[in-house]
Amino acid sequence: MLTAGKLLLVLALLVAVYGAGASLVGARAGNRALTDSGRRAVYAMAVALVATFVLLESMFLRSDFSSYLVATHSSTTTPAFYRATAMWSSQEGSLLLWATLLSVWSSAVLYLSRNRMREIAPYATAVLCGFAVFFVGLLVLKETPFGATSPVPSEGTGLNPLLRHPSMMIHPPMLYSGYTLFAVPFAFAVGALVTRRLNADWIRSTRPFTLAAWLFLGIGIILGARWSYTELGWGGYWAWDPVENASLMPWLTGTAFLHSVMIQEKRGMLKVWNVSLVLATGVLAILGTFLVRSGILQSIHAFGASTLGGPFLVLIAVMILGSAALVVSRSADLRSDAKLDAIVSRESVFLLNNLVLVAMCVIVFWGTFFPLISEAITGEKASVGPPWFDRAIVPAALLLVLLTGLGPVLAWRRVTLANLRHQLVGPVVAGSVCLVALLGLGITAGTSVALFVVAAFSLTVIAQEFWRGTRARRAMADESPPTALLSLVRRNRRRYGGYLVHVGVITLFVGVAASSAFESSRYADLRPGQTAAIGGYDVTYVRPTSRVVAAPNGRLERIDLGAVLRVRKDGKGVTTLDTRRSYFPSADPSLGPVSRFFDGESTSEVGLKAGAFKDVWTVIAPSLAGLQPAIDKGDRVFDGPGARLPAAQRATLLAQALDGLAASYVRSPPPATFRLLISPLVTWIWLGALIVFAGGLVAMWPSPRAVHRMVSAGYAARVARELTKV
Amino acid sequence: MAVVAAVVVVVVLVVVVALVASPLRPGAGRAAVSAEASDRDELEALKEAKYREIRDAELDYRMGKLSLPDWRATDRGLRVEAMELLRRLDALEGREGSEAALRAD
Amino acid sequence: MDPSRKRKIRLIVALGAVVVLATALVYTSFTASTEAKSPSQLLASAQAGKAYEVTGKVAAGSWTSRGTTNVFRVRDRNGRESVPIRYAGAVPDPFREGREIVVTVRKAGGTWVGERDTLVTKCPSKFQQKAPKT
Numbered sequence: 008m009l010t011a012g013k014l015l016l017v018l019a020l021l022v023a024v025y026g027a028g029a030s031l032v033g034a035r036a037g038n039r040a041l042t043d044s045g046r047r048a049v050y051a052m053a054v055a056l057v058a059t060f061v062l063l064e065s066m067f068l069r070s071d072f073s074s075y076l077v078a079t080h081s082s083t084t085t086p087a088f089y090r091a092t093a094m095w096s097s098q099e100g101s102l103l104l105w106a107t108l109l110s111v112w113s114s115a116v117l118y119l120s121r122n123r124m125r126e127i128a129p130y131a132t133a134v135l136c137g138f139a140v141f142f143v144g145l146l147v148l149k150e151t152p153f154g155a156t157s158p159v160p161s162e163g164t165g166l167n168p169l170l171r172h173p174s175m176m177i178h179p180p181m182l183y184s185g186y187t188l189f190a191v192p193f194a195f196a197v198g199a200l201v202t203r204r205l206n207a208d209w210i211r212s213t214r215p216f217t218l219a220a221w222l223f224l225g226i227g228i229i230l231g232a233r234w235s236y237t238e239l240g241w242g243g244y245w246a247w248d249p250v251e252n253a254s255l256m257p258w259l260t261g262t263a264f265l266h267s268v269m270i271q272e273k274r275g276m277l278k279v280w281n282v283s284l285v286l287a288t289g290v291l292a293i294l295g296t297f298l299v300r301s302g303i304l305q306s307i308h309a310f311g312a313s314t315l316g317g318p319f320l321v322l323i324a325v326m327i328l329g330s331a332a333l334v335v336s337r338s339a340d341l342r343s344d345a346k347l348d349a350i351v352s353r354e355s356v357f358l359l360n361n362l363v364l365v366a367m368c369v370i371v372f373w374g375t376f377f378p379l380i381s382e383a384i385t386g387e388k389a390s391v392g393p394p395w396f397d398r399a400i401v402p403a404a405l406l407l408v409l410l411t412g413l414g415p416v417l418a419w420r421r422v423t424l425a426n427l428r429h430q431l432v433g434p435v436v437a438g439s440v441c442l443v444a445l446l447g448l449g450i451t452a453g454t455s456v457a458l459f460v461v462a463a464f465s466l467t468v469i470a471q472e473f474w475r476g477t478r479a480r481r482a483m484a485d486e487s488p489p490t491a492l493l494s495l496v497r498r499n500r501r502r503y504g505g506y507l508v509h510v511g512v513i514t515l516f517v518g519v520a521a522s523s524a525f526e527s528s529r530y531a532d533l534r535p536g537q538t539a540a541i542g543g544y545d546v547t548y549v550r551p552t553s554r555v556v557a558a559p560n561g562r563l564e565r566i567d568l569g570a571v572l573r574v575r576k577d578g579k580g581v582t583t584l585d586t587r588r589s590y591f592p593s594a595d596p597s598l599g600p601v602s603r604f605f606d607g608e609s610t611s612e613v614g615l616k617a618g619a620f621k622d623v624w625t626v627i628a629p630s631l632a633g634l635q636p637a638i639d640k641g642d643r644v645f646d647g648p649g650a651r652l653p654a655a656q657r658a659t660l661l662a663q664a665l666d667g668l669a670a671s672y673v674r675s676p677p678p679a680t681f682r683l684l685i686s687p688l689v690t691w692i693w694l695g696a697l698i699v700f701a702g703g704l705v706a707m708w709p710s711p712r713a714v715h716r717m718v719s720a721g722y723a724a725r726v727a728r729e730l731t732k733v
Numbered sequence: 734m735a736v737v738a739a740v741v742v743v744v745v746l747v748v749v750v751a752l753v754a755s756p757l758r759p760g761a762g763r764a765a766v767s768a769e770a771s772d773r774d775e776l777e778a779l780k781e782a783k784y785r786e787i788r789d790a791e792l793d794y795r796m797g798k799l800s801l802p803d804w805r806a807t808d809r810g811l812r813v814e815a816m817e818l819l820r821r822l823d824a825l826e827g828r829e830g831s832e833a834a835l836r837a838d
Numbered sequence: 839m840d841p842s843r844k845r846k847i848r849l850i851v852a853l854g855a856v857v858v859l860a861t862a863l864v865y866t867s868f869t870a871s872t873e874a875k876s877p878s879q880l881l882a883s884a885q886a887g888k889a890y891e892v893t894g895k896v897a898a899g900s901w902t903s904r905g906t907t908n909v910f911r912v913r914d915r916n917g918r919e920s921v922p923i924r925y926a927g928a929v930p931d932p933f934r935e936g937r938e939i940v941v942t943v944r945k946a947g948g949t950w951v952g953e954r955d956t957l958v959t960k961c962p963s964k965f966q967q968k969a970p971k972t
Binding site: 398 | 927
């Protein structure tokens with residue numbers, strides 16, 4: 008199996024090298040057979056990598072510990088779902104996932120666009136193959152996922168329990184799909200630059216993939232946030248951690264690109280800007296992958312001193328220098344076709360939005376790399392914390408939400424200023440009402456109030472767009488309101504899909520602003536029966552819980568110690584929460600036979616009552632102090648007389664001892680520490696994300712095939728006729 | 734399992750070679766990529782965008798963002814640009830194609 | 839005003855705004871930053887009341903917790919020197935003696951007080967570097 012895996016990887020590497028070469032030579036020589044062969048090499052590479060992936064996956068599922076990777080990242084007590092996904096908790100496995108996704112997505116894109124962009128595509132293929140050579144090359148030369156163990160252990164280390172969370176398992180594939188899909192517009196941009204085909208076609212053809220990349224990356228980011236909120240036991244969803252930032256940066260520039268590209272499509276302007284944005288996004292996506300693996304920055308995603316920093320730095324340097332050289336050498340082909348007609352127009356709002364998004368990216372970049380920057384300048388390694396990020400990003404976010412509202416009320420090219428009042432009356436009234444209401448409620452926290460007011464303004468603008476659009480549609484086509492709304496969205500997918508995305512983003516921002524400004528949190532030491540008050544709620548520690556959990560094969564998976572809490576408000580019961588800490592056994596032989604069940608990894612299960620307006624969140628830190636004497640005694644017994652017992656009998660007695668420990672925790676529970684949080688509108692964050700993705704799907708959905716060309720004597724009549732077709 | 738693995742490797746190898754080699758067979762001749770085709774795609778994309786813009790402008794007018802005179806002016810400008818694109822497209826296609834289509838009309 | 843002049847003014851205003859914003863960014867980041875130190879560097883030079891970000895390993899046998907207060911020592915990654923830290927609040931799940939942590943602290947008398955919710959434990963089993971045996 009292991010040799011087969013290595014062979015397949017070598018095959019994939021060879022095919023990738025061939026694909027890059029054939030595409031380049033074919034494109035230079037105008038040899039269609041060669042470029043076709045190059046394109047098919049990408050499909051072939053996908054076949055080889057998927058086969059490799061399946062091979063490794065089957066070893067994980069069968070708990071084949073002859074593989075070093077399986078032995079160190081899985082175990083027989085790991086539940087099947089997590090065995091299947093344990094692969095990408097490892098450096099090698101996640102690199103393989105990266106390469107596989109890259110090859111699959113590249114194949115899909117090249118297949119879908121096989122009859123388009125015939126001049127550009129071979130160069131893009133070569134670039135994509137270049138990425139594949141890099142990643143598969145790492146797998147073949149430096150980080151083989153097919154290392155062997157000797158001797159073969161009977162049990163594996165297991166998947167880090169912290170990562171046993173559904174969203175953690177989908178998070179990497181989503182994130183990597185985003186990263187790898189951003190490699191596609193990068194590759195096509197390079198192709199367009201090389202062939203000097205820099206107008207509308209490559210943008211039209213790569214836009215869906217850019218949108219897909221943006222969507223996947225967004226889903227990945229949100230899943231990470233969700234994991235942090237429900238699994239990490241600190242109650243936050245975003246910490247400005249370098250690795251989080253790394254995924255946010257390409258998402259920001261990608262967002263900017265999706266907007267500015269419309270100006271190029273419509274007006275032939277901003278070509279240099281757009282090409283630079285795409286290239287920068289591609290570089291940032293690789294930079295994200297690099298940050299995760301280099302260990303150059305302190306992060307919760309500690310990756311040790313990885314050996315991959317060097318190769319990645321080389322790749323990034325090549326990407327940056329190559330991109331810059333291409334853009335400079337093609338500056339003549341990147342001249343704008345038009346000029347801005349009016350300062351007050353949708354174009355200029357888009358332009359501002361781009362500046363804000365790029366500024367946000369610069370802020371995040373600066374903050375993330377500040378430790379390196381400060382060391383270079385002052386010689387002292389220093390870092391900026393979340394408060395700095397918050398202070399710098401919040402004004403930009405406010406401006407962004409405001410622009411979201413301003414864009415739709417302006418028309419492209421030219422705005423009838425007299426009509427502006429008509430467009431703005433409703434939204435301004437809504438914003439003012441919101442302001443008065445908030446002040447009336449006694450809410451005066453500056454930035455949050457500003458955000459709520461701006462959000463009310465922008466949401467009203469969007470609602471008005473839907474309302475007036477439907478009305479206009481009804482007037483034009485004499486349809487019933489629901490039909491009119493549907494056909495409005497169908498005929499203007501981009502615009503109305505985009506509006507939905509805006510609604511989602513604003514909802515998300517409102518959730519973030521509310522939950523970070525108005526959260527109550529405290530720690531409480533409670534004994535059963537005691538009550539702690541927080542944010543108007545009374546939380547009572549009702550009773551302790553404990554459980555010894557065995558895997559399906561009978562081996563012990565974990566021991567849970569937890570608590571049941573009752574939450575009341577104004578004397579009325581709100582909910583009952585269940586929180587626990589799970590202790591996973593350690594494989595460390597130096598630990599005692601009993602204490603190794605408590606000194607290994609542990610994870611928290613959050614007790615969460617999510618509501619439309621408030622989340623009640625709690626997590627327990629049980630005290631083991633009461634159990635310690637019994638654990639120590641157990642260690643002595645099983646190390647002493649117990650060690651001489653037959654293995655089966657010893658295991659039975661050990662299981663009984665652990666059951667006894669768990670029972671004694673419930674019988675005489677020590678006080679436990681609880682972290683309590685009352686957080687408003689957190690649900691809005693997840694809801695907002697869902698709306699964003701729904702909107703993204705609407706915008707991405709292909710429009711009915713464009714009208715077939717028809718020829719007639721009069722061009723004016725033809726334009727009119729073709730316009731009525733879609 | 735070793736047998737399965739070996740079979741997998743061989744099958745993948747065959748598939749890979751077949752995929753890569755198929756366009757290279759003698760007789761699988763294909764037309765070279767023509768610059769005209771790319772020019773046409775470019776113009777088609779521009780046309781699509783232009784049409785979208787005309788529709789957008791109309792929607793903007795219907796929703797009250799543009800006054801009638803402003804919309805008329807914008808629309809007229811856009812249609813002129815669209816006609817120019819059609820003219821360039823037809824020039825690319827050559828007279829032959831358009832004449833055939835005219836007869837069919 | 840003729841259009842080229844107008845454009846020039848616009849450009850100057852835009853560039854000016856960029857310069858102002860960039861300066862603000864640089865200035866605030868340097869004033870708001872906390873210096874990263876190892877325990878031995880902290881011992882050598884630390885001013886009372888100033889915040890430092892300390893990175894190191896939790897020293898073996900040093901961790902005691904009473905309710906929400908945790909007391910432990912952090913030592914150099916490769917070394918013996920260590921500083922005592924008092925941290926209020928629950929420690930993250932992976933927190934163990936011997937694990938590498940990052941925490942923001944301020945000196946108060948002979949001890950260092952950890953700032954709430956700044957303690958980050960590096961998660962050791964992810965992307966661990968061991969030479970695979972082949």
